Amino acid sequence: MNPALHSALVAGPAADRWKNVRADFPILHQDVHGKPLVYLDNAATAHKPRAVIDALVRFYERDNSNVHRGLHALSMRATDAYEGARARVARFINAADPSEIIFTRGTTESVNLVARSVAATLRPGDVILCTEMEHHSNLVPWQQAARASGATLEFVPVLGTDAEGGLDLAALDALLTPHVKVFAFTHISNTLGCINPVAELCRRARAVGALSVIDAAQSIGHGPLDVRALGADYVAFSGHKMCGPTGIGVLYGRRALLDKLAPDETGGGMVVTVDYAGAKWKPAPERFEAGTPNVADAVALGAACDYLDALGRPEIARHDEALAALAYEKLSALPGIRLLGPRAGGARRGLVSFAFADVHAHDIVTFADEDGVALRGGHHCNQPLMRKLGLTSTTRASFYVYNTEQEIDVLVASLRRILKFFGSA
Amino acid sequence: MSADLSELYQQVILDHNKRPRNRGKLPTANRVAHGDNPTCGDQCNVYLRLDGDRIAEISFDGSGCAISQASASLMTTQVKGRTGPEVESLYRQFHHIVTSGETPDEISDLAAFAGVHTFPARIKCATLGWHATLNALKGDAADATTEKHTD
Numbered sequence: 001m002n003p004a005l006h007s008a009l010v011a012g013p014a015a016d017r018w019k020n021v022r023a024d025f026p027i028l029h030q031d032v033h034g035k036p037l038v039y040l041d042n043a044a045t046a047h048k049p050r051a052v053i054d055a056l057v058r059f060y061e062r063d064n065s066n067v068h069r070g071l072h073a074l075s076m077r078a079t080d081a082y083e084g085a086r087a088r089v090a091r092f093i094n095a096a097d098p099s100e101i102i103f104t105r106g107t108t109e110s111v112n113l114v115a116r117s118v119a120a121t122l123r124p125g126d127v128i129l130c131t132e133m134e135h136h137s138n139l140v141p142w143q144q145a146a147r148a149s150g151a152t153l154e155f156v157p158v159l160g161t162d163a164e165g166g167l168d169l170a171a172l173d174a175l176l177t178p179h180v181k182v183f184a185f186t187h188i189s190n191t192l193g194c195i196n197p198v199a200e201l202c203r204r205a206r207a208v209g210a211l212s213v214i215d216a217a218q219s220i221g222h223g224p225l226d227v228r229a230l231g232a233d234y235v236a237f238s239g240h241k242m243c244g245p246t247g248i249g250v251l252y253g254r255r256a257l258l259d260k261l262a263p264d265e266t267g268g269g270m271v272v273t274v275d276y277a278g279a280k281w282k283p284a285p286e287r288f289e290a291g292t293p294n295v296a297d298a299v300a301l302g303a304a305c306d307y308l309d310a311l312g313r314p315e316i317a318r319h320d321e322a323l324a325a326l327a328y329e330k331l332s333a334l335p336g337i338r339l340l341g342p343r344a345g346g347a348r349r350g351l352v353s354f355a356f357a358d359v360h361a362h363d364i365v366t367f368a369d370e371d372g373v374a375l376r377g378g379h380h381c382n383q384p385l386m387r388k389l390g391l392t393s394t395t396r397a398s399f400y401v402y403n404t405e406q407e408i409d410v411l412v413a414s415l416r417r418i419l420k421f422f423g424s425a
Numbered sequence: 426m427s428a429d430l431s432e433l434y435q436q437v438i439l440d441h442n443k444r445p446r447n448r449g450k451l452p453t454a455n456r457v458a459h460g461d462n463p464t465c466g467d468q469c470n471v472y473l474r475l476d477g478d479r480i481a482e483i484s485f486d487g488s489g490c491a492i493s494q495a496s497a498s499l500m501t502t503q504v505k506g507r508t509g510p511e512v513e514s515l516y517r518q519f520h521h522i523v524t525s526g527e528t529p530d531e532i533s534d535l536a537a538f539a540g541v542h543t544f545p546a547r548i549k550c551a552t553l554g555w556h557a558t559l560n561a562l563k564g565d566a567a568d569a570t571t572e573k574h575t576d
Contacts, residue, residue: 360489360490360491360494362490362492362547362550363434363490366433367430370430377465378464378465378466379465379466386466392488392489393465393466421434422491
């Protein structure tokens with residue numbers, strides 16, 4: 001990031017950290033096909049700062065042990081570290097209590113957990129409301145829940161030929177009836193980059209007595225997220241998109257709801273007493289964490305929370321919005337490009353996805369890779385939305401704290417070469 | 426542009442991508458099959474008119490990357506007039522080319538796809554149209570998907 005934009009974005013104690021942010025990420029300092037790596041696939045997964053890698057190594061080198069019920073020193077340290085990570089994540093999203101944080105494998109498992117558990121409370125005539133822009137991970141589990149319970153699945157439409165209008169909020173009045181028991185929506189679309197008005201959506205869900213479920217996979221690492229200010233009932237996210245390890249994620253649930261929810265998986269660690277006839281469940285969060293949990297990755301996720309808070313979450317949001325806006329503007333100049341999501345000036349953060357009529361996304365990604373630029377091409381686990389927009393795939397450039405304006409120039413230059421090669425420019 | 430990339434995007438491939446042969450539906454078709462690459466969303470429909478055991482006419486449509494579209498286009502020009510066993514034998518040759526990079530001794534346009542072998546993720550793109558055609562020949566009602574095959 002150039003110093004001018006940087007100082008405009010970041011002032012105060014975090015400024016020094018931002019100046020050296022690229023040095024924190026060992027993986028960035030390599031060449032790909034003889035060119036410096038330009039990593040623009042952050043919506044798929046983000047890289048890990050040294051502090052997170054160190055936390056993982058330190059845990060395995062010093063504290064590794066199984067958690068809970070342990071009476072020896074290492075087990076107590078591991079338990080403290082694991083429960084400390086839970087409290088750290090709770091603070092990261094301003095949950096009222098650490099017991100509202102359930103560790104999962106990631107967003108997908110989190111949504112599946114809540115969808116399967118809630119499905120048991122649904123009946124025919126009930127409605128599950130989703131939106132047309134949901135990632136498959138916040139769509140397919142609800143399709144399954146509808147199938148299992150006899151509930152109906154309905155969708156808030158997306159507006160505009162390029163989905164530039166975002167969610168059709170005017171349609172909510174008709175859709176959000178008292179029959180709606182669950183309203184599941186994404187905070188930031190992984191394909192469109194639009195920021196949805198989640199506080200309003202939670203409020204409107206609450207007004208009809210529906211549970212709100214937020215897919216925060218694309219927002220958790222890209223700005224502030226306050227579950228109590230939002231009034232969210234459930235929030236799902238992954239660690240690996242916020243500088244944490246893969247294989248660890250979170251389902252936040254309001255305590256009052258979790259205590260009434262039946263467990264999804266059963267086994268060791270989640271029971272109070274067991275006899276041959278049956279078992280009694282522990283309260284949340286243990287009730288939802290059967291078996292040995294992913295201790296080391298949870299601990300490292302705590303370190304990722306520290307890292308992002310030190311950079312400043314509002315500053316991260318401004319940075320990722322500035323890069324997305326700049327990319328949108330520069331890409332708009334390319335001949336024949338079709339950009340999805342909010343137009344210039346709209347509420348967009350972290351990513352831009354686009355298509356050309358006669359050059360396919362996979363060819364673009366293969367060519368850009370030769371220039372050291374890592375992009376993603378495909379349907380982005382968004383097949384129904386793609387179909388609605390008359391597309392089979394787009395190319396997506398997604399940004400994070402370590403990306404720079406110069407990298408957007410490398411992207412645009414690479415795209416120009418590709419268009420020239422395929423005779424489109 | 427790197428040697429690997431120019432090897433992948435040969436002139437023959439670019440030409441078939443830009444001016445696909447036998448593209449569109451075939452009104453006289455008596456066999457149809459759909460091919461799907463779930464990892465990237467590429468799709469290919471193949472329409473055949475079988476005359477006895479030979480492919481009298483063939484066409485394709487769908488959407489996908491330059492490699493998948495060019496491969497389907499070239500495939501239609503190669504299999505027309507051939508029987509099922511002949512197409513299977515041709516596919517085995519093609520599969521060998523795209524997975525090993527080795528080209529046959531006799532001159533063949535299929536050799537243009539030899540560069541695919543250095544991009545393993547693209548082998549499924551190159552074989553999509555072929556899978557659909559083989560399914561259409563078998564009269565297999567099930568959709569062809571690249572995931573069923575160990576490419």
